[in-house]
Amino acid sequence: MRTFFLTCAMLQLVTSVRGEILTAEQRHMALCLRSIIHRNFAPGQSLFVSLPSKECHGTLQRCDCLQLVNFFLEDIHQDTLWPFHVSRRDFVTLKVTEEQLRIHHNYVIFTWSEEVHGDVTGTLVTQLEELKTSVSWNPRARFFVVVTVNDARPTHLLALNICEKMWNSSRIINVVIAIPNHDDQLLHGEINVLDLYTWFPYETSICAEPTRVVLMDRCLYANNGQLSNTKHLFPNKIPNNFQGCPIRVSTSELIPYVISKTNYTDSDGNIIYRYRGLEMEYLLLLAEATNLTVLYLPPAKGDVKDTHLQQLVEVNSGISDVAIGHFPLNLILTAYADPTITIVFDTLRWYVPCPKPVARMEKVTGVYTSPVWCSIALVFILIALVFWRSANVTYSALVTELQSYRELSSCVYVVWCVSLGFPVPEMPRTARLRAIFSIFLCYCFVMGIVFQGHFISFLVSPGYHNQISNFDELLDSGLPSGKDENLDSFMRLAKYYEQDKFESYIDCSVRHKCLERLFTDGDITMLSPVADVMYVLSHIGLVQNGKLICTLDDNTFPLDISLYLTKGHPLLDVFNTVITRCTEAGLVTKYWSDLIFYNHLQHLGKSKAPSCEVCSGMYFVFSLSHLKIAFVVLVFGFMLSVIVFLAELVYHSKSYILADIRYER
Known part of the structure; x- marks a missing residue:
């Protein structure tokens, strides 16, 4: 109706x-x-x-x-x-x-x-x-x-x-x-x-x-009220070729979205500004496709909040036609300017230090848990006692046990040999002791197979410590947070206040410096867009992989970036059409990939990446350092042998001295 x-x-x-x-x-x-x-x-x-x-x-x-x-x-x-x-x-x-x-x-x-x-x-x-x-x-x-x-x-x-x-x-x-x-x-x-x-x-x-x-x-x-001809009164007034008409752009440098290039002064003394970047590429493609002349206004001064405010004022008052420079698609901003469709589909994530590799010594000793190690030691002691007690109990007058099993020290020696897989000097004679010896031999064989399997695996890849996976673990870790006032203000507008829960903060007004510190030193945490992370990694000669970049599983936020035009500007539909075609054709994606790859090659020589063991999992080189645990055990055995040898010398020396004293008396 x-x-x-x-x-x-x-x-x-x-x-x-x-x-x-x-x-x-x-x-x-x-x-x-x-x-x-x-x-x-x-x-x-x-x-x-x-x-x-x-x-x-x-x-x-x-x-x-x-x-x-x-x-x-x-x-x-x-x-x-x-x-x-x-x-x-x-x-x-x-x-x-x-x-x-x-x-x-x-x-x-x-x-x-x-x-x-x-x-x-x-x-x-x-x-x-x-x-x-x-x-x-x-x-x-x-x-x-x-x-x-x-x-x-x-x-x-x-x-x-x-x-x-x-x-x-x-x-x-x-x-x-x-x-x-x-x-x-x-x-x-x-x-x-x-x-x-x-x-x-x-x-x-x-x-x-x-x-x-x-x-x-x-x-x-x-x-009688009819028009003279039949043509439509509202034809399309936006041509495909703008014949070099100017479009005024308000912007300021914000790497990697707007990157300032070499400026120059023309014959009239005017400064001509030149820009490239992830967002600026859309504008340059639009100008090339429609024959528009891009005229950049003098860049806005101050931090991101101040420059964004100045750009919006220029667009809203008609001084410029377009504002560009990482403007989020936000309902508050649409009251002052008209946004285009999304040009950058980004994500805000909490980036945390990646877990460091576990030391091989620590990993090998962690094959079994502490209770299991204590249980193994208790089994060895009890078996030695059982050997010694069984050898000293006479079960038959026909068969007597060897003297070596009647001494407790010899029983300990036998148990140690069996646990390490070495042959014993003599096998027991009695049936009861042989049965106990066979059960212990099977036990040591099974435990040795399990240990050796894990031992070889940990030598090749000892693994990593536990990763920080959620925001509660991040707070418990005690890491300081990189504080960017502009980003924090934006998050508060979105009713997000989790960043205020950290106990300590690091000034990160220069976000890229803090991201570089995060990926090289791993002693802070930061909330950052993915595009900034990719650019920083390429700029310090690193590559993006799961061993260098770690994020939380929760607290991720989509971030849609748009261009903003003067309210009612007739070129909005042209912008949206060109942006759609550029996105579908992957033109800006190709530019971004080339930029990242070029930066990576340019800064590869001064890469601050960790050892290849961390940054690459393509192959594994077995070196002498992987046998460190074996040499530690060998040195421990030598030291124990020397101590026992010296104890025996001291014991026998005292025995001879006491024997001489008795003889003289």
Whole structure:
């Protein structure tokens, strides 16, 4: 069901004039307007009708503009083809409905001079400023401006003045202006012709500035409200070739998104700025594809927050056309400028130091846990006692055990030999001791196979310490956080306050320096976009792999980067089209890959990467250092043997001395 919205004040005014009769001129204008709406506005799309707040003043025989508007609204409403909204400046809406939140695609603006000697264009500018405050404002819609009363100026000059006002106010180009032509009147002074004007940007040397208007059509009295020809009044006004027209760009260096190149001074003494970078590549491809001339304004000064604010002010005030330099796609920014579609799909991640390789000695001793090692030692002691006790118990008069098994030290020696896989000097004789010896031999064989399997594996790859995987572990690690005030401010706008939970901070106003410290020293943590990380890695001669770059499994945030244009700028659709084609063709991706690869090759000589054991897992070189554990055990055995040997010497020396003393007595 079609909707029809009128304010209370408007209803009263309409009711007061409903019974009056239109003049022939007003009826002629209403028929022309109806014909234009039917031929140029798609059915189903809403019409937004705007009126001044006061009565009109002019030279017509009956200057009742509201009566004309009322007749037009009733006529259009009876067709039930368009839902339409009516707005008047003296009516204040206290409640915003769902219908008013929808973007409008068609505007019909009735305007007239509100004062006796007033200016029509002044009233129109006031109406536009009022329309711009609405959340449904769409400067790229179709605008049909109806001047109900002309002034002393020729129609083409008035139309040009209106085009200039609409361009300067809201960058509106898709406009058709209907003006009564006083130069061609009937015998009774009534208007015979309604002229329809528009203008085409980027067709003259001045490019986007309105310098002349084009008479699109005329609505004659003799045609009963029909236009003279059948051509469309709202053609596409954006050409494919802009013939070198300038586009002003507000930016500042922000590596790797905007990288400043060598600047130079032209013959007139002007500084010519040159930029490349991940985001700037889209703009350069656009300029090349559409034959636009990029003019860079002097770079903004200060930190990222200050430069972004200055760039948005320049775009919002019309000083520049485009703001570029890592602007996130954010609802707050869209109130001041129009964003393009996403050009960089980035991600904010917490980067943490990667776990370091475990020392081989530590890993080998960790084959078994401490309780298992204690259990093995206890088994060895108990087996030695069992050997010694079983050898000293006589079970049969026919078979006696060897003397070596009757001594506890010899039993310990036998147990140690069996555990290491060495042959024993003599096998036990009794059946009971042989059975116990066989069980212990099987036990040592199984435990030795398990140990050797893990031992060889750990020699080749000892593995790494546990990685920090979530934010709670990151806080428990005690690592200081790299603090970037600009990024922190942005995260707080997104209602994220986790970065305030760290106990200590490191000043990271120069983010790339802190990222370099993170990847080389591994003593801090940082929240950073992925693009910055890739660039820093290439700049210090490192490669991106899982052993150098470690992130948290949680607390990741998508970061969409866009370009921002002046509100209502007509080139927004051109930007979106070129960005889409560049993304689909992979042109910027190729540039980014070439940039990373070139930086990596250029800084490969001063790479600060760890040893190849960490940065590469392609092959493994077995060296003498891998046998360190074996030599440690050998040295330990030698030292123990020397201690036992010295203890035996001391023991036997004391025995001989005591024996000599007894003999002398």
